[in-house]
Amino acid sequence: MYYDETLDSVVLEWEGFVSDDPFREAMDAAIELARERNAIKMLGDSREMGTLDQEDQEWSFTDWAPRAEEVGLEHLAVVYPESVVAAMSVDNVMEATEGDDIERTVTDSRDEAEAWLAAR
Numbered sequence: 001m002y003y004d005e006t007l008d009s010v011v012l013e014w015e016g017f018v019s020d021d022p023f024r025e026a027m028d029a030a031i032e033l034a035r036e037r038n039a040i041k042m043l044g045d046s047r048e049m050g051t052l053d054q055e056d057q058e059w060s061f062t063d064w065a066p067r068a069e070e071v072g073l074e075h076l077a078v079v080y081p082e083s084v085v086a087a088m089s090v091d092n093v094m095e096a097t098e099g100d101d102i103e104r105t106v107t108d109s110r111d112e113a114e115a116w117l118a119a120r
Contacts (some may be wrong), residue, residue: 001013001026001029001030001033003033003037003039004043006118007041007043007114007117007118008039008040008041009039009041009042009043009117010030010033010034010037010039010041010042010043011042011043011045012026012027012030012042012043012044012045013045013048014044014045014046014047014048014049014081015048015049016048016049016050017049017050017051018049018050019052019053019056020055020056023052023056024056024059024064027060027064028064030042030068031064031067031068031071031073034068034071034072034073035071035072038072039072039073040072040073040074040075041073041074041075041076041077041117041120042068042073042075042076042077043076043077043078043079043113043114043117044076044077044078044079045079045110045113046078046079046080046081046086046090047079047080047081047082047110048081048082049081049083049086050081050083050086051081051083051085051086051088051089052086052089052090052093057089057092057093057096058096060093060096060097061093061096061097065097065100065102066100068102069100069101069102073102074101074102074103074120075102075103075104075116075117075120076102076103076104076105077104077105077106077107077113077114077116077117078090078094078104078105078106078107078113079106079107079108079109079110079113080106080107080108090106091106094106103120
């Protein structure tokens with residue numbers, strides 16, 4: 001995880017299967033970095049991420065998303081995981097958060113995700 005000056009965005013790059021505390025700690029750290037940098041944009045590169053279990057999916061939309069919105073996150077771009085099953089878990093989280101004020105996009109391309117964020 002890092003802050004990309006060019007995109008003015010927090011960037012999370014996931015590798016492999018992650019769940020429970022490691023997943024939640026990384027997501028919480030992303031919120032903290034967004035707060036520190038006054039970032040309103042975030043990029044989640046999930047191409048190499050494994051499937052999120054049901055509990056982590058629910059935590060993402062019931063706990064994490066409201067706190068991310070609270071610190072000022074306005075735009076979130078996610079690059080789909082290469083795994084079809086993992087991509088379905090991303091879709092589940094995105095569908096569950098449709099009612100909040102964070103504008104989201106999900107794409108298969110890191111370049112498209114970056115371009116989308118750069119336009120905001």
